[in-house]
Amino acid sequence: MKKQKVSSAVIRRLPRYYRHLNDLHQAGVERISSNALGASLGLTASQIRQDLSCFGEFGQQGYGYNVSSLRDEVADILGVNRGHCAVILGVGNLGRALMENFHFDRFGVTLAAAFDVVPEIVGRSCSGVPVYHTDQLEEYLTQHPANIGVLTVPGRVANRVAERLVSAGVKGIWNFTNIELTVDAPDIVVEDVHFADSLLALNYMISEAP
């Protein structure tokens, strides 16, 4: 599948398509028109057709989309089947919430190991994932390469830990620290989950609501 340069707005919509197609598939829906798909996602049919056209030809005039094959194609576009491997740094409340409740494997990511500095946690395992001391990070990653680092450490050590992850070969950082990372490597992807920005946007919207 030949890809053109894809805008970040499209990249942000693809996961929603994927989740929604998954739900439809599980509900036994076999095909869906771009109108119906759009309506349930709050988008127009032409928007959906245009988004998908960035990645090739999908669907059939007058028939719509085959739900399971479109889901598989979107999964493929999103890299769900590429065997991504992650380590998580910081096994506090948030780290544990992700380890215990977030199903990394459903999104094509194997969570292989966790790292922390708290003696009570190091050497144990959490949801089947072994917890090592952060000092062992480089040694571990040399033996078990990972391409994603999940950052749930305290903000004050966020940049230091991010730099160690990058030096050890991680390509993407999923950043929950509410800190803007200053990682200085052009091919590293940082995906921020900024709780603050989200709450501020909510504040704004409820202030504006009728």
Added chain:
Amino acid sequence: MKKQKVSSAVIRRLPRYYRHLNDLHQAGVERISSNALGASLGLTASQIRQDLSCFGEFGQQGYGYNVSSLRDEVADILGVNRGHCAVILGVGNLGRALMENFHFDRFGVTLAAAFDVVPEIVGRSCSGVPVYHTDQLEEYLTQHPANIGVLTVPGRVANRVAERLVSAGVKGIWNFTNIELTVDAPDIVVEDVHFADSLLALNYMISEAP
């Protein structure tokens, strides 16, 4: 300040402006040009001027922006000073992570109470916030109105709890359940923090990276 209809892209950028202006202010910076502000945010100066023009006139030709007054204006736009009040539903790992580590008050929100069904937690307090039984939600909100509900309950009860919050007068739901809520009330704002979408976008971007 007269506001025009503001696009969601602008609403998403405002919190970043706010955080950044806060950092600049704390670093002792008194004024900044729109060029410099743009450069540090990865935006063009004209983009920033255009975004801010939705809300009025800021800055001065040839002088730039006064950092602390622009920060205050953006805070005002975002509703940071409107005395928002929140309750949190679900005191699991994620709920606790937010209660212990996320400073609601820094973003103009008072976190007044938490609700859960687990006997070991109910009746205690967490980071100074009292935890009540979820059965007491309506009674509590009648006596202590809140306009934001933070949803960190398990996905299977997410919609039920969301409906109760809305019936009890909450205007905005900060949704961490990874479930698309089906709240059927047009003036309710749902702000989703979809971990899955964020991880899938990261997957995509590292698959695309050179």
